[in-house]
Amino acid sequence: MSIKLKKWDYIIIVILIIISFIPYVFFKGLIGEKTAQVYAYITVAGELYNEIPLTGQVSRKEFSIDTKYGKNTIVIKNESIAVVASDCKDHICEDFGYKGEVGDVIVCLPHQLYIEIKSNETMSKNQDIIAY
Numbered sequence: 001m002s003i004k005l006k007k008w009d010y011i012i013i014v015i016l017i018i019i020s021f022i023p024y025v026f027f028k029g030l031i032g033e034k035t036a037q038v039y040a041y042i043t044v045a046g047e048l049y050n051e052i053p054l055t056g057q058v059s060r061k062e063f064s065i066d067t068k069y070g071k072n073t074i075v076i077k078n079e080s081i082a083v084v085a086s087d088c089k090d091h092i093c094e095d096f097g098y099k100g101e102v103g104d105v106i107v108c109l110p111h112q113l114y115i116e117i118k119s120n121e122t123m124s125k126n127q128d129i130i131a132y
């Protein structure tokens with residue numbers, strides 16, 4: 001009898017632990033969905049030039065980044081970003097193609113242009129890691 005009680009105690013504890021995690025997972029899921037925005041962070045010579053939201057950006061948008069280092073023509077479509085034309089020497093930046101995954105980068109070394117795909121969700125996760 002006492003063994004049975006212990007077994008049930010154990011099961012109840014496990015159930016309670018699972019229940020206590022449900023609001024956390026549910027809450028986290030809600031927040032994650034609301035804030036998961038993907039951005040293209042564009043820096044020139046190490047300084048922030050522009051940050052462009054990619055989430056929901058399906059229609060084609062074209063603009064140029066014209067700095068003292070040179071000119072790059074940027075296209076945003078289908079939630080991704082690409083350098084479609086550049087007056088740099090190597091044209092490596094044009095070969096990157098469309099990037100839209102968090103962590104992707106496009107680099108134009110002659111123009112000191114650096115485009116990184118980031119999400120504000122990853123940013124808050126990184127801040128958590130720093131905080132702990």
Ligand SMILES: [Zn+2]
Nearest residue numbers: 086088093108
């Ligand atoms: Zn280039």
